Amino acid sequence: MRKIGIILLLTLLSSIYVFAYNDHRGHNLDSLERAVSRWVPDAIDLASTEELVNLNRAFRDLMLGYSALNSEKCVFYARKALSISEPRGWEEANADAYRYLGQCFWSSEQFDSSMVYYRKALGAVGRMAGGATSPTRPDGYSERDVDDTRSALYGAIGNLYYMMDSIPQAMNWYRKAGAIFDKYGWNQSNAILYYNIGEIWVEQGELRKASQAYEKALAYAQGDSLIVAIAQKGLGRVYMEDGKTWNALRYLHQADAYFSAHDKEELTFTKENYKYMSAALLAQRRQMMLLGGGAILLLLLLLAVLLIGRMLRRSRKEHAEVSAVLEETIQEMGQPASDDRLPQVSEREKEILELLTKGYTTPQIADCLGLSPETVKWYRKKLLVKFDVANTAELTSTVKDMGLI
Template identity: 95%
Template structure:
């Protein structure tokens, strides 16, 4: 039950806002892989910004789709997405790919490596909040886009600390995520977050807190 609730929380946190991309888990992964296969390096070099945005999004769809199925493919497509977004400073895409790299390493119990990528994702979020330019909006990222990306990352870091039995740290990051959910009235996300916190305290034997 604990594992299921954490996966569910990550699912919700990864797609709160309408800016989130399509979720291809469990379907269309083969066809999506065939669609991106034509994008060899020479084709990428000649692609328009719109085409690169769509290709980056497709790589992240594959990254997400394989995150619970095949960690090697998850890492592969995360790095393919980053090969487009990193040199162009597309920080929302960078933060997303770094976060799923962190999740892939966490799944293989490489917790230190997982935290390295979560920290890289945090840095990308702070650049979003600064002067980073969105590829789809020359005015940059909106406060809501930044907060959406930030809250997903806060929840993921909280889950990692919870798995590592660093409960005070986990609760600190959960509080950060919850504050953003409260800000925008994202009640479904808050409900799952509180459920996850309750389960954490049950496992710690603190039934009153749970």
């Protein structure tokens, strides 16, 4: 049923455009049926050519009117029309009725029967092009008349192949119909055609091709507000399916501006557009939440990198300090004992002793000299041993007595 829904718009609108029917779909069908019911076979046999032309047209009006409502009645009136046109060789009317018979069998998924009637319709179109005449076309059919009939038939055959999942063949027949629309500048028909092609490509998961088809529909619409709106709805759907919610909402909001003003006339499209907008907004919200979570995660990762970098720099600094202390210790061990028996004090130790005598704490000495607290503690222990004292107070007193500070 979804497939039928995709191409129903093309099927219904093209028939009105091409054949200029009196549109009895959904109204006046009963009155028209009553009008033709008096035409029993005997009456038909006695009818004039003009009466037969009008009766054939009435049967085809009923055929069209019931095409979307009652397939059995559509078939019945198509055959009633053919009972008049077939024996008289009215090929345009024949092609029309054959096409609708094919369409009725198509909608009920009787594809073989549908193809039989479409082939008959192609034969009738060929005879139109070959010089057939009718009471309404005594001089034969013009090229435009033939192309009118042919384009509608090509679209119908494309629909049949799509229902049969033969997408390449369906697109081939759609291209043939589109070429005729281009030939005569029938932009509305081309806009509808490409909108439906876009819908088909979305169903197939071919989002790039769908987007191209919707863009063509917009180009052909040329100010037709309804076609522009449904093409925008299609593009919005494509971008939503592709995860591009900002672009999707841009097109869906544009379509909503039209549908909101025509919500009663275009109820189906309005509901579809609302559904796509809701889905796009929900997807956008999820994306924003993911982006927010990702930003927080990135910030935490950056802080972790900075912390690790700081720890590495501190580790390298401490390693350098330890190496310097060890080298200093080794040098002291290699020096001969002093005659005055005064401990040998390095420049670094002297700096630390001066700060200790001023009452500096270990963290303050570390900040002052650019050393780590651990290195300062190591120096303090070393100085206590070197001067053979028990604590900092004795150390500072001793170095002052010795005149080292």
